[in-house]
Amino acid sequence: MSGDTAQEPASLGDNVLPERRINMIEAINEALDIMLTRDPDVIIMGEDVGYFGGVFRATAGLQAKHGKNRVFDTPISECGIIGAAVGMGAYGLRPVPEIQFADYIYPGLDQLISEAARLRYRSAGDYIAPMTVRSPFGGGIFGGQTHSQSPEALFTHVAGLKTVIPATPYDAKGLLIAAIEDNDPVIFFEPKRIYNGPFTGFYDQPVEPWKKHPDSVVPEGYYKVPLGKARTVREGEALTVLTYGTMVHVAEAVCREKGVDAEILDLRTLVPLDIKAIEASVEKTGRCLIVHEATRTSGFGAELSALVTERCFYHLEAPVERVTGFDTPYPHSLEWAYFPGPVRIGEAIDKLLSE
Template sequence: MAVLNIVQAVKRALDEEMARDERVVVLGEDVGKRGGVFLATEGLYQKYGPDRVIDTPLAEAAIIGAAVGMAAHGLRPVAEIQFADYVFPGFDQLVSQGAKLRYRSGGQFAAPMVVRMPSGGGVKGGHHHSQSPEAYFTHTAGLKVVVPSTPTDTLGLLKTAIRDDDPVVFMEPKRLYRAIKEEVPDEEFTIPLGKAKVRREGTDLTLIAYGGPTVEAMQAAEELEKVGVSAEVVDLRSLVPWDKEAVLESVAKTGRALVIAEAPRTSSFASEVAATIMEELLDQLLAPVYRVTGFDTPYPYVPDRQYMPTVTRILNFAKKALDY
């Protein structure tokens, strides 16, 4: 088994899907000879040529909008937005065109496409290189939203996203791009969208996370174990569709839940999960469901790491839930 980090997993997923299906094309800024600013498309231009690895003008509306039209016409485009913070000029294309094409045409047209974007903080990028804008997309019917946290999941989920018949926003936690390495099976595999993964089993408290903070959730679970608290960690992996069943199953068992995410709390996907748990499991809860999130400020340059849900913040909320 090869040891891969997340960037290498992205690259392998793109390579495998481009080799498997000639309709798959990659487009974005610097994705060609440069191989992308994070090198996620490195070598693809040399292997598949300029018709399938397309360097675009510096215009996100053109990148995403063209991807919609390519998809409607029969290609399987994978667009790269250099940073999730730069998706906004292309927001209308994603929300008004891509997300609604199947619906507004009564199923006549569709936009099977992926928009990849490095997301989240922890890289000393200030607010224009660190945000987690997933809620804008989970709020939009017609889009799917996937946020992996490991190399294996990145590979399996990206391949599924490329084969999916709907537009998928694929948010890659950039601070983990090279921070996590793991052995990934050499044989081909895919992972379905909408299935959460229990990263660690426990009985006293469920830590629900996705993307970057899954790492802090796992670290917090280890800390809790030292003081005799058994925490279960559920990695959502996919926000639309999301795995309500897995979440409710875990929280029904533990009776306590924290929903952990980097994005600001107000109107966040964490709020959606927390509200659902409370609507469906009120009788079985031993404490309120707390949202442990980024703050409702713009993402600051300093203190960079303290903005995100730290292990300390997770532990403080865990104590609150356990002491309730």
């Protein structure tokens, strides 16, 4: 799928699966339903995921269908949720714990870093931690400082963890299925700003109905999107934009409005990273812009910038540019000024093309 502008049709054997338009929440719910049905070892656990169906309704109806032993509520204890999932994975289950907001994941860091990420190595392969930690992340709902953070860079730094961030309903379903079937622990961050449909993210502009958006076309049934493969959102010659999550839609809207012949790569997974797709694009365009919502200092964009500089230095016609969130605590009332938007992204594009 890397290098292709058109989405490949999902298939099961020789049969192309039927398609229809759904949003990301529905796509995630379908992926969980499919895996609960296919694999009796898959279980879902977390705060309010059972009877209530999750604070964003991602697990709605799953307990009623699959039972309280497969989809169940837990105490408000993130370290307990993740710690229990590590033990379940070592025992042979495939737990899918939900952390209600990414901001709440920090009490479980010790279990993720010291146990889940190291279990395969420290046991010489005798034990694994095939767990997928789902969590809504990022801003866009005026959730304030404790419901809006983007901590993805913390997890990309930990050897043994995989970090996945979908930007479309199609990818959310296919990547989540692939993550659940993976034998290593996966952090699956879901950008809640686009849960109900892809849109530009410009607060003062009307939202494009997701049922008319091409990214909302999702096949029925089982399919996977492989981890470690970037998606070329659009091809171009003038510059490369590296981004993920909500910022895919924002960057695409800015480039379209400015009429810039930009090539946009949706990274999809930060670890494993599709370095070959990045190299091929930057070598073609000679310019690179990195866009992410998280804080600038030590954000994942810094790693991307270093990789591009190391691997594509002699192809670059201008220094790598980054447009990110600011190095401040997350601002509640000013969150739409905090996000990379048309002004800041546009200025970075103009600077790159002028050098």
